[in-house]
Amino acid sequence: MTIVAPKTPNLALKLPTDEGILLVEGEDRPGLVRAISSALSESGANIVSLDQYTDDPEGGHFFQRTVFHVDDFAAVRLAIEASLDAALGGGLDLTWTLADRSAPKRVAILASTSDHCLLDLLWRQRRGEIPMTVPMVISNHTVVADDVRSFGIPFVHVPSQGPDKSAAEERILELLVGNVDVVVLARYMQILSEDFLERIGVPVINIHHSFLPAFIGAAPYRKAKERGVKLIGATAHYVTGDLDEGPIIEQDVVRVTHADTAVDLQRRGADVERAVLARAVAWHCQDRVIRHGRETVVFQP
Template identity: 50%
Template sequence: MSHHQYVLTLSCPDRPGIVSAVSTFLAHNGQNIIDAQQFDDAETGRFFMRVVFNAADLAVRLPALQTGFDAIAERFRMTWHMRDRAAQRKVMLLVSKSDHCLVDILYRWRTGELKMIPTAIVSNHPRETYAHLDFGEIPFHYFPVTSKASQEAQVLKLVEETGTDLVVLARYMQILSNDMSARLSGRCINIHHSFLPGFKGAKAYHQAHERGVKLIGATAHYVTSDLDEGPIIDQDVERISHRDTPEALVRKGRDIERRVLARAIRHHLDDRVILNGRKTVVFMD
C-alpha cells in the first residue's frame, strides 16, 4: 500500500447517503481511508467532510479520481476539492513594520512545521526596515502606498505572476479595498490583535486597556470587505490584570498573535478549514 496521501474536502446540503457514497467511491477505486471527519450543521442544513486516504491500488491516479468523483459531487451538489497532500501551496507574506509574525512564520517554514513555498515577502516599508532578518532566497518587494489603487494592483499582479495560492497578512497594517478583498476571497488570512469582535482598528490593546479588560487575545480570519469581520479560523486569549500597562499588553499580545496566525496557516495548508457562510468549519488534528 502506498504511503502517498490525498485529501478530499467537501460541503453540500445534508441528506442521507453522503458518507456511504464517498467511502464506496474510494473503496471501488482502490483507495484506503486513513482519517475521516464530518460535521452536520443543523442550523444551515449543510454537511461538511474531510477525508484523508492513500492508494491500495497504485494504478488509479489522482486525475482519474477527480474525474470520477464529479458524478457524485453533482448528485449531492457538493463544493469539493481533492488534492495530493505532498503538493505544497504557494504563500505570499505581506508585512508592515511589526515583523514578529513574519519571523515566526519563516522559522516554522524553515523547520518544516509549515509545509509551503514562500513566493514573496511584500511590504509597504523598504528592505532596510528588516535589515536584521535573513530572507534567504525569498524575493522581497517594496510597494509603497503612494496610491492605494496602484499599490494593490502591484500586489495582485505579483500574486498572479507567482501563482500564489494563499496571501498572509502578517501584521500588514493596510486595509484592503473591497475589490482586492473580493479577488482574494477565501485565500487571504489576516491576524488581528484583538479577540474579535471586541476591538477593531490599529490600537486594539490600548482600547482594551482603557476598558479594563481581564482577557486579551488575537484572531486569525479570512479577509472580507467587512473590516476585521471575516470568517474566523482560530483565536486564543491570555489572562491579564489591572497591573498590566498598554506596553505589557502589546508584549503579551505578540506571543498570542504568533501562535494564532501559525495555527490558522497550518489549518489552511492542511485543508482543515471549510467556509460555512460567515463562519468556518475547522477539522482539528
C-alpha cells in the first residue's frame, strides 16, 4: 500500500537544490577531515558548511556533518556514494549516510486526545519551518480528526483498546512501512512493542514531560503541584524497547512557583513540550542528529 502526501500549497518551504548532507562517524584518528573533504572535492562538490566533533582526541569517536553543493546532485549521487565508499569505508572504517537536502522527510504523526504537540507540528510544517511532509496522522481516538483534516492531511483512526495492542500495531505497520522516513509520537498515549519498533524500520521520536521526582501515570501535573515542584520541562527522545530510556535529542525546562495551579503547570508544560518536540523533529529532518549508543550528537544550527 502506497500513501501519497496531499499536494497542499506550501509557499514558505523552499529547500536548497543540488545540496547534500553527509553524516560520518567512526574511530577518531588524524586525517579524517581531509579524507572526507578530498572525497567530496574529487566528486566536484563544494563544501558549504562543516561541523565536526570528537569525544576524546586520543582514541575517541569522531562525528562530522558536512553540507555540500554539487551541480545536478540527483544525477551524480551514485558516483559520489561510490567515491565516499571507497575513501571512507575501507581502511578508515567510517560509517556514513548521505541525504538530499532538497527532499523533505516523510513524517507520520501518531496522536491520542491531546492536540498541542500535534497541531504545533502541522502548523510549522504548513509554514515551512520544518523540512517535512506529513502523509498522515494516526490516532487511537477521533478527537483531533477535524483539526487534522483542516490542514489537508489524511486522518486515520486505529482504535487500541484493551491490553492486546497487536491488531492496532499491525494496522499501523500496514499503513506506514515503506511510506515514511520517521514516526513522531505527539503525545500518543500507547506503549509500542519491541516487535513494532523493529518492523517499522525508521526512527521513532517521542515527547515526554520531565519532572523530578518522576510522576508516572495519570494526572502528572496535579501530582507535581502536590509535591511543590519548582521546575517543569520536557524531553524529546528516540524510542527504544526500554520505556522512555532512548537517546535524548532535546530537553528544556521552565520555572514555576507555589502560586501556579495544576492547570497553570499543565499549560506551561504544554508550551515547553511543543517547543522541545518541534526542535527535535526539525533537527532530525535537517539531518543534524547522529545516534551513538545511548546518546546523540546534535549539530545545532
